[in-house]
Amino acid sequence: MNAKISFRDVVKTYPMKDGTFTALDHVSLDIADREFVTVVGPSGCGKSTLMSMAAGLVEASAGETLVDGKPVTGPGPDRGVIFQQYALFPWLTVRKNVEFGLKLMELPAEERRRRAERAIELVGLSDFADALPKTLSGGMKQRCAIARAYAVNPQVLLMDEPFGALDALTRVQLQDQLLDTWSQDQRTVMFITHDVDEAVYLASRVIVMAARPGRIQRIIDVDLPYPRTEEMRLSPEFGRIRNEVWHAVYHQAPASSAA
Amino acid sequence: MTQLTALGKSSPAPVVRRGPKRSRRAVALNLIAVVIGLAVWTLLAGVGVQGLPGPVEVAGKAAELLSDGTLPLDALASLRRVLLGFLLGTLLAVPIGFLMGWYATARGLLEPYVQFFRTIPPLAIIPLAIVLMGIGEVPKVFVIFLASFLSSVVATFQGVVDVDRTLINAARVLGASDRTIFLKVVVPASTPFILVGMRVGLGSAWGTLVAAELIAAQEGLGFRMQQAQLYYDLSTIFVGLIAIGVLGLLMDRLLLLAERRLTDWQERR
Ligand SMILES: Nc1ncnc2c1ncn2[C@@H]1O[C@H](COP(=O)(O)OP(=O)(O)OP(=O)(O)O)[C@@H](O)[C@H]1O
Ligand SMILES: [Mg+2]
Numbered sequence: 001m002n003a004k005i006s007f008r009d010v011v012k013t014y015p016m017k018d019g020t021f022t023a024l025d026h027v028s029l030d031i032a033d034r035e036f037v038t039v040v041g042p043s044g045c046g047k048s049t050l051m052s053m054a055a056g057l058v059e060a061s062a063g064e065t066l067v068d069g070k071p072v073t074g075p076g077p078d079r080g081v082i083f084q085q086y087a088l089f090p091w092l093t094v095r096k097n098v099e100f101g102l103k104l105m106e107l108p109a110e111e112r113r114r115r116a117e118r119a120i121e122l123v124g125l126s127d128f129a130d131a132l133p134k135t136l137s138g139g140m141k142q143r144c145a146i147a148r149a150y151a152v153n154p155q156v157l158l159m160d161e162p163f164g165a166l167d168a169l170t171r172v173q174l175q176d177q178l179l180d181t182w183s184q185d186q187r188t189v190m191f192i193t194h195d196v197d198e199a200v201y202l203a204s205r206v207i208v209m210a211a212r213p214g215r216i217q218r219i220i221d222v223d224l225p226y227p228r229t230e231e232m233r234l235s236p237e238f239g240r241i242r243n244e245v246w247h248a249v250y251h252q253a254p255a256s257s258a259a
Numbered sequence: 260m261t262q263l264t265a266l267g268k269s270s271p272a273p274v275v276r277r278g279p280k281r282s283r284r285a286v287a288l289n290l291i292a293v294v295i296g297l298a299v300w301t302l303l304a305g306v307g308v309q310g311l312p313g314p315v316e317v318a319g320k321a322a323e324l325l326s327d328g329t330l331p332l333d334a335l336a337s338l339r340r341v342l343l344g345f346l347l348g349t350l351l352a353v354p355i356g357f358l359m360g361w362y363a364t365a366r367g368l369l370e371p372y373v374q375f376f377r378t379i380p381p382l383a384i385i386p387l388a389i390v391l392m393g394i395g396e397v398p399k400v401f402v403i404f405l406a407s408f409l410s411s412v413v414a415t416f417q418g419v420v421d422v423d424r425t426l427i428n429a430a431r432v433l434g435a436s437d438r439t440i441f442l443k444v445v446v447p448a449s450t451p452f453i454l455v456g457m458r459v460g461l462g463s464a465w466g467t468l469v470a471a472e473l474i475a476a477q478e479g480l481g482f483r484m485q486q487a488q489l490y491y492d493l494s495t496i497f498v499g500l501i502a503i504g505v506l507g508l509l510m511d512r513l514l515l516l517a518e519r520r521l522t523d524w525q526e527r528r
Contacts, residue, residue: 076434085425089429091447134525
């Protein structure tokens, strides 16, 4: 397999008052080039931590993370990140937020403008391009963060519950848009969610994690062809996989050893 | 029809402002408070509180000091000292605050001094300043400088330390270098803190002024009040106090205005 991202025996511990807390316990995972995987699991099981390692924002206590076969040493614009907490620059308008990464790429102003415009349009924020984040709703902030990541056109998209704050309709629209752009641009996507339906709809593999200590519980293949359609959501096969994921997440056996 | 077009072109970000009605009410209340204050003052002077001049008397004195040029000259001298000390203090405080917030080494080296001098009232430095710097303008400006420096440096430093980590990470994953992060994230994110620090600094600069002008000054609001004290001239003292208050308030409002302008992006709760 041609792995784009691989986690090799990754361990992350945090020092605590009484000993150490194991956030990730020997996690190994290969994500293929152009693959779309989703990660689900109970709160605190280390989903964000695992993703931050691929982003180069968190260092492993042991083991290593490779992107394109090379150890990750820090963040870079080849890996776009959408944070669980929007992380918009509050002093910049939507457009300026989206242009932030493009400016760092030193694109000509014309090109920059065009790409920002396209990304903003994609997430449906054109009417708010000159608004400040404080005037946006939670869902709109999230869409702006998505546009900012899309605009720099990274090979890898690391998305941490990006649609969490959205209403059901916008969520479905953005899911379909994401799959559209993914199939066109053929990026590798690691997508964290707590919505089992979403996890199954988007991914070719669902990574189910467990907590205390954080580890991979199961990996469930989604044998549904792309492009995914709304009808598929209602198909028996989809229902079967969803039940399987649901079961793996919510009926987890307690960790073998006390955490 | 016109209404429809207007609605169709709705601007994306309506800014909520307080209604003019409400602020007019607030101004009216402020004015009432001032009138009541003046009335109480007049009353107290009227019933003969030992040597207390009434508002009319003080106003007369103010007019006299204005027309003979004493008040404008004094105000100018004081203003010059405060502004010079305050500007120098802030200009130095902002880069040092940034250094302390950004580099752990700078923080380790500078923090003990900043925290130590912060506990010393700037006035307590005056004797030392006189001995070391003589009795010219330098020690006066220095003491004011120190007062505004210390409050601004701590605010800037705190602002840098408190910059949201996720914002820094968001910039880093977009490919920002340390330099870019500093200029494009840390500086704007800590601006609100810096401006608050400047306001506090200005307050302490004024607070230090009178005492600084104890140092053998030839003019200045503080000096005038000292002189007046010798002659038991309460009216002049009142004029000086009010002048300091009015000037301080004006400068504070100016800074507040700048703050509103520069940090309008903040979500206020
Ligand atoms: N800086 C830190 N210091 C100590 N513990 C931490 C730190 N960062 C994360 N943790 C712990 O590591 C665990 C995993 O955190 P993480 O944010 O990866 O969880 P998550 O799976 O993303 O949860 P959620 O679904 O709630 O976002 C949590 O139990 C958290 O308490
Ligand atoms: Mg998380």
